[in-house]
Amino acid sequence: MPWIIIGVGNRDRGDDGAGVAVVEALTGCATHVVDAGALDMFNLWSETDDVVVVDAMRSGARPGTVRSFDVRETPLPGETFASTHSFGPAAGIELARALGRMPTSIEVIGIEAGDLTVGVNLSPPVVQAVHEVTRRLASA
Amino acid sequence: MTAESSTREINVDYLARVEGEGAMYLKLDGDEIIDLQFAIFEPPRFYEAFLRGRKPSEAPDITSRICGICPIAYQMSSINAMEFAADVEVHPQIRALRRMLYAGEWIESHTLHVYMLHAPDFLGYESAIELAADLPEVVTHALRLKKLGNTVMTLLGGREIHPINMRVGGFYRTPTQSELDTLVEELEWALGMSEETVRLVSGFEFPDFEMPYEFVALHHPDEYAITDGRIISSEGLDIDVSEWTEHFEEIHVEHSNALHCRLRERGTYHVGPMARFTLNHDQLTPRARAIADEVGLAKGERNPFKSIIVRSVEIVLACEEILRLIDEYERPPEPWITVESTDSVGHGASEAPRGILYHRYEIDPGGLIADAKIVPPTSQNQSSIEADLREFVGPRTQMEDEKLKWQLEQAIRNYDPCISCATHFLDLTVERVN
Structure with missing residues (x-):
């Protein structure tokens, strides 16, 4: 598995921790957790890497829905990835694009969040989705 | 932005360059400031x-x-x-x-x-x-x-x-x-x-x-x-x-x-x-x-x-x-x-x-x-921010809304206000009565 996997989110905010849970379940590849300040996320990869970013999303879909976005050429859809910090992954990716620091390939996997209450665990549909995404990445 | 003959409002959502949840409200009657508030509605954190x-x-x-x-x-x-x-x-x-x-x-x-x-x-x-x-x-x-x-x-x-x-x-x-x-x-x-x-x-x-x-x-x-x-x-x-x-x-x-x-x-x-x-x-x-x-x-x-x-x-x-x-x-x-x-x-x-x-x-x-x-x-600094805004608006009430809004946001950012490290949201309203 030659990829760099980046999990974005806060494990203390319920389903916001989905991306972090995926990264924690993966072994044998380069993984990183970004819990705040995705601004200079591009420092985690080089131009020749294949990158996957996993993050919780709020698109209005059913909790646990998994969507994949190829952001190498196209920005993430606006405001789907609501970050609790000023510069979320969408901004981090666009900053990388503006600075010519995009990797060879970059995919963002969004897991629709349900419960973002402080201090709660992942909700059952999101646990399911985390398993699904982890399996997909581990077998790639 | 909505524009009517008596009342004008500007709303800016998701302004990503202020730390925390805050808003500014400005109400003008001609050149007169009826009300000006820099509000922090970040909930108390105890x-x-x-x-x-x-x-x-x-x-x-x-x-x-x-x-x-x-x-x-x-x-x-x-x-x-x-x-x-x-x-x-x-x-x-x-x-x-x-x-x-x-x-x-x-x-x-x-x-x-x-x-x-x-x-x-x-x-x-x-x-x-x-x-x-x-x-x-x-x-x-x-x-x-x-x-x-x-x-x-x-x-x-x-x-x-x-x-x-x-x-x-x-x-x-x-x-x-x-x-x-x-x-x-x-x-x-x-x-x-x-x-x-x-x-x-x-x-x-x-x-x-x-x-x-x-x-x-x-x-x-x-x-x-x-x-x-x-x-x-x-x-x-x-x-x-x-x-x-x-x-x-x-x-x-x-x-x-x-x-x-x-x-x-x-x-x-x-x-x-x-x-x-x-x-x-x-x-x-x-x-x-x-x-x-x-x-x-x-x-x-x-x-x-x-x-x-x-x-x-x-x-x-x-x-x-x-x-x-x-x-x-x-x-x-x-x-x-x-x-x-x-x-x-x-x-x-x-x-x-x-x-x-x-x-x-x-x-x-x-x-x-x-x-x-x-x-x-x-x-x-909250009072100081409000005082700046009030003083700044004074001679600029005739400035077009978009430009005034831009400069007022800038005036707030002069303080690098850190309302919290939660969602970043500033809702700015300018209301003109006449």
């Missing part, structure tokens, strides 16, 4: 309540969670208060390490604000990303500078966000000389780059605007105050931190969830880089002073839009100070000393990137925290 019953040693780690941008400030002010309560003084080299760590936070916080949050205003960009597309080299350097601040915090604080190495009485572990030396090369680069930053931002166009602020800042006899000092003001206030409540009061206003602070005698005052620069001008480090002189930034500057220059000068100062302290470093004999107190009151203040952060704790006879009070800089 930190002061859940500190009660905790051990004094827990205060730095609990309060550092208040802010992801300036956690060192929260740790330092609470540590100062606990050491005050116990009447102990730490080793000079422990104090030096605290200053280095704190200067790292200044570099990180100031760089983020200068380049990513404030510069786009002056250059006409909606965000730092557009700025990066046009000036990639500038933004690349800014990110490298910010990363250095994070590196300093990681080395001395254990990690860059919510560091865990500083404690009441000292540090859990002090660094070796060779560990500190790894910072030197990058700091020397940063010193030059931060001087370039001062030159860059001083070339921006600034609205013609000045305010008769009463500046309030910490003052230390030997250095540009960062970690501690007495509280002084441009109107002659000169008090020990323990006299805070005799001179300052907090008032609840209906439109804001954060308390407004006032000087009991004179009301509104101003804390932050502009206050420090003027009140501690004599203690600027050599290169900080030289670059300020070069760009014509003088003691007593009262145009808040020029705070971006002052912040940049303070980045120069922070780099110089860390380099000096590394050069003079001797690893202290003990990483920390025991600090215990019962039935006492502790006061502590330090200069957070945005201004004075004051903490007060009552320790009960059993040695636990009985009461806590935390006064952050943004709450102290």
